[in-house]
Amino acid sequence: MTPIAAPSPNFNARVRPPDMLVLHYTGMPTGEAALARLCDPAAKVSAHYLVEEDGRVFALVPEARRAWHAGVSFWGGETDVNGASIGVEIVNPGHDWGYRDFPHAQIAAVIALIDDIRDRWTIPDARILGHSDVAPARKIDPGERFPWKALAKAGHGLWVEPPPAPGPPLTLGDDGPGVALLRSALAGFGYGLATAGPFDDALALTVAAFQRHFAPHRFDGVADGETRARLMAILRLAAA
Ligand SMILES: [Zn+2]
Secondary structure, eight states: OOOEEOOOSOEEEOSSOOOEEEEEEOOSSOHHHHHHHHTOTTTOOOOSEEEOTTSOEEEOSOTTEEEOOSOSOOBTTBSOHHHHEEEEEEOOOOTTTOOOOOOHHHHHHHHHHHHHHHHHSOOOGGGEEEHHHHOTTTOOOSOTTSOHHHHHHTTOSOOOOOOOOOOOOBOTTOOSHHHHHHHHHHHHHTOOOOSSSSSOHHHHHHHHHHHHHHOTTOOSSOBOHHHHHHHHHHHHHHHO
8 A cells, every 4th residue: 555645844853663553533624624734834743644534545754753643642651652653643523523433444544554554663552552542631532433443353452352340330539449450550551640549530531541442332431340341351461
């Protein structure tokens, strides 16, 4: 697959090779508007690729350069997520403009693009993430409709479906060993999160980010039994 050249001036130098992949939705009314913004020097934002709903792929920034897609972000101790990652913008109006399913042709193109990217760079499955994973307090893209399960089936990223897990939900205001375990599991996977303290807003936003990616039966930030079971199973898979 050869992407269509659409060079953006919005990049600078990397200091090391990328070992993460960050997926976004564009969150604008049209793909054309998103592409124009990602190439506008005044906007100071970019990505390495943009994937249209019909499957066309545009190449904006060379992979060896640092594109500006993640903003203030964190994963597994890394604060320069732009410097460590390749960013892919996937056209979808997003929650502000009419969030809708990602068409099959678009997801097929995303999978083919990731195939190619991972041929060139060493990117572990556990570091194929959404923007919401690296900035849970600010971002919810690519959102709960993004087919992470299909992506994992195609060989990219983590997915688990553990057996049903009983247990009371943990939610805002809760405290104790269950909350401490939840915090250390999320932080151990990579989320930027204090490892101590009661169930606060920051924890709820992080749980919601985990749910949008790995447990989309709910994405309200309430850590029910299924969410916690999936988190533990993901941690085991990431460590394997
Ligand atoms: Zn984003």
